Amino acid sequence: MTGNNVALGKRGGFRARWRDYAAQCSVFFRGFLEHPRMVGSIIPSSRFTVRQMLAPVDWGKCEVFVEYGPGIGTFCRPVLDKLRGDGALVVIDTNPIYIDYLNRSIRDKRFHAVLGSAENVEQILRDLGLGQADYVLSGLPFSTLPAGVASAIAKATHDVLKPGGGFLAYQFTSAVRDESAPYFERIDAGFEWLNILPCKLYWAWKAPERG
Numbered sequence: 001m002t003g004n005n006v007a008l009g010k011r012g013g014f015r016a017r018w019r020d021y022a023a024q025c026s027v028f029f030r031g032f033l034e035h036p037r038m039v040g041s042i043i044p045s046s047r048f049t050v051r052q053m054l055a056p057v058d059w060g061k062c063e064v065f066v067e068y069g070p071g072i073g074t075f076c077r078p079v080l081d082k083l084r085g086d087g088a089l090v091v092i093d094t095n096p097i098y099i100d101y102l103n104r105s106i107r108d109k110r111f112h113a114v115l116g117s118a119e120n121v122e123q124i125l126r127d128l129g130l131g132q133a134d135y136v137l138s139g140l141p142f143s144t145l146p147a148g149v150a151s152a153i154a155k156a157t158h159d160v161l162k163p164g165g166g167f168l169a170y171q172f173t174s175a176v177r178d179e180s181a182p183y184f185e186r187i188d189a190g191f192e193w194l195n196i197l198p199c200k201l202y203w204a205w206k207a208p209e210r211g
Contacts, residue, residue: 045074045139045170048194049201053170054078056188056203057135064130066160067091068118068138068153073102075137080108088130092118118153122160132162143175150179158183164208170199180204 054075059082070076070091079089090112093099102113114124118140125133136157142150157167167184169176170192177187184204192199
């Protein structure tokens with residue numbers, strides 16, 4: 001291949017990636033406009049947020065990973081890259097725009113995109129023939145959810161997790177920490193500046209089985 005052809009290939013690749021990114025942002029923004037109280041941001045999370053948020057996950061032992069509010073799949077692909085071959089990623093969203101997009105764009109036998117509410121996570125896993133989750137990830141904006149919903153989601157999340165399991169959440173406020181505190185034994189906190197906007201990170205841990 002000549003130097004000119006290489007340059008053209010690189011430009012073509014960049015253009016293709018840019019078109020894909022623009023299409024993803026368009027879908028994400030449409031979802032935000034239709035359901036603003038259920039979407040934490042108008043811009044997907046940065047790769048720095050993804051990396052730090054998933055850092056504590058023990059991928060070798062993770063059989064079931066759940067995500068609330070997956071949007072356009074910013075976390076889905078990194079999770080699937082690390083998830084065991086016999087594992088399952090279940091994403092739950094009330095927005096049909098996102099669920100339709102994810103079902104069209106992600107082809108993986110381990111992936112399940114479900115239209116529904118995070119409050120019903122236990123029933124959703126049962127319907128899929130899955131047991132308790134090892135980890136639950138959430139980008140839902142707990143501070144803007146309807147009254148009572150945030151607390152119900154925190155309790156349902158605690159109940160669906162295996163002993164020692166983790167509830168991972170990234171937010172712009174501390175609402176998820178406050179709602180989760182009555183149910184989880186320990187909550188670790190972090191912060192990611194390299195995100196638009198910078199966000200708070202929380203890892204809430206269910207008590208392990210007492211021997």
